[in-house]
Amino acid sequence: MSALVKVSGGLVFSVSKPNYGKQDYGITPQGPLDWLSFLIAHILIGEPADFCGYEIISAPTEFILQQDVILVITGAEYANYYCYSVTGSVLQLRHNTVYEIKAGSRIIMNGKRIGFRTYLLLTNVNIESKQYIGLQRDNFFYSTLSGYSNVLDVVTGPEFDYLVNPAQVLDTPWQISHLSDTMGVRLNGSSYQLTKYDILSSAVCDGTIQFTKEQPIILLTNRQTIGGYPRVLVVTKLSLCHLAQTPFNKIIRFQLIDLVVAEQRLQATYQMLAMARIAIQRKILANK
Incomplete structure (x- = not known):
């Protein structure tokens, strides 16, 4: 899926879902550091098996899309996101919102940022993925992190x-x-x-x-x-x-x-994610 986008400059790492089950061989699961922001992004674009993900520490000069994509940006929020199409039009993107973006478009993010790691997830445009266009995190994930705590x-x-x-x-x-x-x-x-x-x-x-x-x-x-x-x-x-x-x-x-409290808070988060998945599917079915 790396052919979906060309990255120019910045400090950007390709990232995917953790791969569990190999630690006895000395292989860590790896995956995103802010796993919740990454998982929310993946859910918002329909949890496709075939997708491309980036963890952004320092914003690149630009992302150049190599083909039509469905994308969403989560995690640390920049003040500005702009999409410049090949036709010359400019679209200001919203954080935590799913878009369809045409091939050749350039995405630029800049300005003050809240947080440290931003996530960009992209997948191919098809009948399935187009159903998720326009979804916004705040409509489904009511109990997500509200600001970052030290x-x-x-x-x-x-x-x-x-x-x-x-x-x-x-x-x-x-x-x-x-x-x-x-x-x-x-x-x-x-x-x-x-x-x-x-x-x-x-x-x-x-x-x-x-x-x-x-x-x-x-x-x-x-x-x-x-x-x-x-x-x-x-x-x-x-x-x-x-x-x-x-x-x-x-x-x-x-x-x-206490460990019990930690487990309860984590289970509550997993429950929130499960409820968000259900709500998203209901919305998609209602739109058909």
């Missing part, structure tokens, strides 16, 4: 008891290092003390916070599958979306919650 929910990890004084970690601010990447977010902040700083290499997951002697590292989607540093805390799956939208050098804090 307070991340965390649960205790397997080596939480290694912390000599948990308040040193939980009650102080942490700054996201500019050395962070899609493997992990490195944090700069206060000192802390553990009873030991290594373990037998053990399984890790997205959101695991490994505590080295130098700094905590929050593991992300391109992480390793095992690690030898204490797994003191784990960022919840929902809070990982907030973390994904927090730029370098910004301050975050941790809020310790």
